[in-house]
Amino acid sequence: MHPTVTSGELSFIDHDFDIDQDAVSNIPDDVQVPKGADKLVPVKVNSDGNCLPSCGSVFAFATPDRSDEMRVRIIKELALNEDAYLDDTFLKKGLTSKNEKSLKSQFA
Structure with a gap:
């Protein structure tokens, strides 16, 4: 079992992250900063x-080194909830009528 951290214990200053200067201006002004934090700072991850x-x-986890674990968790989520993720009604939300064909066959 891996240790968990609360938002008050997590500081990106204590880690070796580079600030994504290009993304700083993309943070909307109305985003609420979590309690105990001074500001939100976008950090770079591998592309x-x-x-x-x-x-x-x-x-x-405050580290990009556990991306394999996150990938496994994403796959597990998709597999355990396959019916929801392959539901045509759900997949068509927000589409115009010209795009309303069977989407699950494209994604599955």
Whole structure:
């Protein structure tokens, strides 16, 4: 079992992260800063096709080194909830009528 941290215990200053200067201006002004934090700072993750699991690993564990674990958790989530993720009604939300064909066959 891995240790967990609360938001008050997590500081990116204590870790070797580079601030993503290009993304700083993309943070909306109305985003609430979590209690106990001074500000939100975007950090860089590898752009090697593994960026979503790397980002999740940084967010959950304060290190990009557990991206493999995040990838496994994503696969487990998708497999355990296959019916929801392959539901055509759910997949069509937000699409126009011209795009309303069977989407699950494209994603599965």
